[in-house]
Amino acid sequence: MRTLIRPFVAAACALLVLLAPVTQARATNPAPPKTLQTPGIDAHLGYIAQKTCTPSAKPGTTALLKALIKTWGGSSWGISRFCSSGGTSEHKEGRALDWHMDSRKAKDRAKVADMVKWMTANNGEVAYRLGVMYIIWNQRIWSIYYQELGWRKMASRGSWTANHKDHVHISLSWDGAMAQTSWWTGQVLTVPQLGPCGKSGRPACLPTIGRSSVKSFAHVTVDPFSPYPSVVPAIGGSARVGLTLKAVAGTWMPDGSTLTYQWLRDGKAITDATGTEYVVAAADVGHAIKLRVSATLGTTTVTKTSDETTDTVKGIFPTPRPVVTGDYVFSSKLSGTPGLGFPEGTSFGYQWQRDGKNIAGATAAEYDLTASDVGHDLRLRVRASLAGYTTDYTYTKAVEVQPLHFTATPEPTIDGILRVGGRLTSVPGDWQPTAVFTYVWYRNGKAIKAATKAGYTLTSSDLGKAITVRVRATLPGYQAVSRLSPPSVKVQSGLTSASAKLSDSTPRVGQAITVTTGTWKPSGVTFGYQWYRNGVVIDGAIEATYTVTAADKGKKLSARITGSLTGYPDASRTTARSSTVS
Helix, strand or coil: CCCCCCHHHHHHCCCCCCCCCCCCCCCCCCCCCCCCCCCCCCCCCCCCCCCCCCCCCCHHHHHHHHHHHHHHCCEECCCCCCCCCCCCCHHHHCCEEEEECCCCCHHHHHHHHHHHHHHHHHHHHHHHHHCEEEEEECCEEEEHHHHHHCCEECCCCCCCCCCCCCEEEEEECHHHHCCCCHHHHCCCCCCCCCCCCCCCCCCCCCCCCCCCCCCCCCCCCCCCCCCEEEECCEEECCCECCCEEEEECCEEECCCCEEEEEEEECCEECCCCCCCEEECCHHHECCCEEEEEEEEECCEEEEEECCCCCCEECECCCCCCCEEECCCECCCEEEEECCCCCCCCCEEEEEEEECCEECCCCCCCEEECCHHHECCEEEEEEEEECCCECCEEEECCCEEEECECCCECCCCEEECCCECCCEEEEECCCCECCCEEEEEEEECCEECCCCCCCEEECCHHHECCCEEEEEEEECCCECCEEEECCCCCCEECCCEECCCEECCCCCCCCCEEEEECCCEECCCCEEEEEEEECCEECCCCCCCEEECCHHHCCCCEEEEEEEECCCCCCEEEECCCCCCCC
16 A cells, blocks of 8 residues: 655655656566465465565565566556555565556456456466465555455545555565465465564464664564454445444454444444344434444453444435336326335325326326326336435336227218208218217319318219318317218209399389399299398298289388299399388
């Protein structure tokens, strides 16, 4: 974990071992000895903290750094650190390396990913054979002793370098650092060593501080009758509201210790949080969580605390798609539910949408489909809210609302006399349910201009033509339907006649005047009469002859003749108006 010494001052530091960058093309993965025993895997003690100050670069550390540079490029940022530098670091024992790679560069990220894949594949086989304890890169850590946790995000340490964004840090066990693991010897290690005491196979070797020419240290030993963590506690899981963090107690020696747990929020004990698991709560948002493990053996209790998590963040709801039951058909009722998997206490809000826009007032879980929905896409938006969680919106799949259909759609018919002058009426029939109708009349299959009423009067243009009518039925929420009547027989001629005339166009009061009918065809036509004064009906004046009265003085008279014949439409003729009655 490189924090104090940069490559450009490395030449002044006698304790640093620098390796020149290699620019050659990517080689194949580093190869183990041909004599490597398989399938056995080296024994590993897990995490072995720095206890001495022997900063000279160890042979296994140096060899691994060279192999990384040869295979993937990059350069060395050193192995050793001064004993006087702050903090605990395997660099001070020559068993940690810094390999320069820049997380801002895609090529470097790809190379590191390739290296990590090689080292951690098959449950970390290569890492075991190299004696790797952990790898730090781009503010994330992978540990051989916490493989089940995968890559874990680390709390920010401030600078780019302190967060390992410009180099990869790899720490080794003493066996790995001394090149005594199977990767270097070809012999699987069965009894690992705890400290810098020489060859492997000496389990009684415990860490001591000494052997430093830079600064003297007091002699430290570990009480063999006190519990001691060879692997420190850690936290598994993601610090997000609603998720469960799991206690990883570490490995305590000797066996037989009784472990107790206490979860901490910003260093303070969380009430009743004393189990091996802890469900992150809303109160934890923005705070750091730690785990404190106490091991008791006999009358001695030793307590160790894990690294803190990054600040706890709001929970994320599951994202099941809401469920809607019911038919997307006009007049049906739809019912929505948010789906499964939401935490207890979650509140929900509903909004029905038409073509992606909110429907005013449609904010309940149920919705009655209206005629306005027909032909449009409808969906339900569900809002999930809970303290400590990010408010979330989920949507159902949009579905087009279908119309209802008429259950009876009879063929229309035409009623009336099919002769010029005849009045035709469309008869739509008994539609179910009752519909609203519009009409278009056709002459020999072509629409007749302005003929869009239920009735139509035949004209001379229709003579010899077939007439049809199209009826279109509509009803809100229903599929519109059009039906065409069968074509009629060809239209025949109506009654014909000459124009009607008054016997005297200059009438006087007291004079009797007569309207002449002229010649009508065919024969047999009967007539009806109506006299008018200035275009207004004269009551009772319904004979062919009319006697002018004083009421007519100063007015103009006219008469209308209506001819009737069975099988023909009535025909009317109106005379021209007389001169003013004197």
